[in-house]
Amino acid sequence: MGDLVWILVSAMLVNNFTLSLFLGLCPFMGVSARVATAVRMGAANLFVLVITSMTAWVLNTYVLASAPYLRLISFIVVIASLVQVVEIAIKKISPTLFRELGIFLPLITTNCAILGLAIFQTNRGYGFLEGLFFAIGAGLGLTLALVLMASIREQSELATVPALARGMGLVLIIAGSLSLAFMGFAGLFST
């Protein structure tokens, strides 16, 4: 049990996907202008991450053991079709949620955090439960980073930023400072 908690906290804080592994930067830069959107994007990501983790485990265990060089291709195809299926299912079951997630859901396919999770999970040889906790931690970490970023950006709209720094330059420097703060978690577990 301790191991599982460690995996969760490590993926969430110490090795935060966005701020220390640079995964999922597209939504981090693209949809972090409002807190409400950021939360929804984070939740959608968490959802897809958990499903991906389970699928990757099934693929690794039952299909890819004999053909590891097909891993990348099969992961990307399965993830893409899975997101498609999830999208159709949500559309049928809860149109409200579907409208709220909007374009974010299909875009998650091209988010490197998802493929990254599947690959990391494989490289580290996680079992089913470990992978599940890893995915939840990673998803919570992404959400945390998105929400923090969105809150800072909402505040900075009221500030008088020099014209030079408006746009991506400022966002990247804020991201750098956040990442610096997250480096502080590195000492949380000394193993």
Add this chain to the structure above:
Amino acid sequence: MQLLGLCPALAVTNTVANSLAMGLATFFVLVGSSLLVSTFKNVIPNEVRISAYILIIATFVTVADLLLAALVPDIHKALGAFIALIVVNCMILGRQEAFASKRPVGRALLDAVGTGTGFIIALLMMGGIREVLGYGTFLGWPLFGSSYEPWIVMILPPGGFFTLGFILLAFSWRAGRKQERPQVRDWPHGVGVTTRRSA
């Protein structure tokens, strides 16, 4: 300088050698898949084109991954999962969708070579700044005397964000001096979808 393909640009550019390997791998994948996509553009049905592109790209990435592992095992180890993540580099898919799928083979090839070279230059710029400041070396050669205190932060993740941030500030400063739009590009996330950032 477009802000596509950001993840690898930030993640692996802590030394010049890593940046070069990443740049060359991306270049190879981009040129190879542009060639194939523009060759087969009339065969691929419109409805499944994105999936077809992704399959072609993933094939080339697998080749690049195995090549790097065979030729430069040390660098392959340092880059780790980020080689595989070239698949989801929006820049490559973007070029296929926007250019290679509509043009003759020769032009698609030229476009891919141009885009790929630009990407290598951008990666080398990041890698150069971060290695010189973070280790005090360039390609492993010490540049400064032994009294130089390396800026450790530059080789850590925050250094990547800061370096790119300052490069963008420099670009927008230069653009502002030229009396042009002092604005970096909108951030297209994903394929063919451009949403507007709030300024």
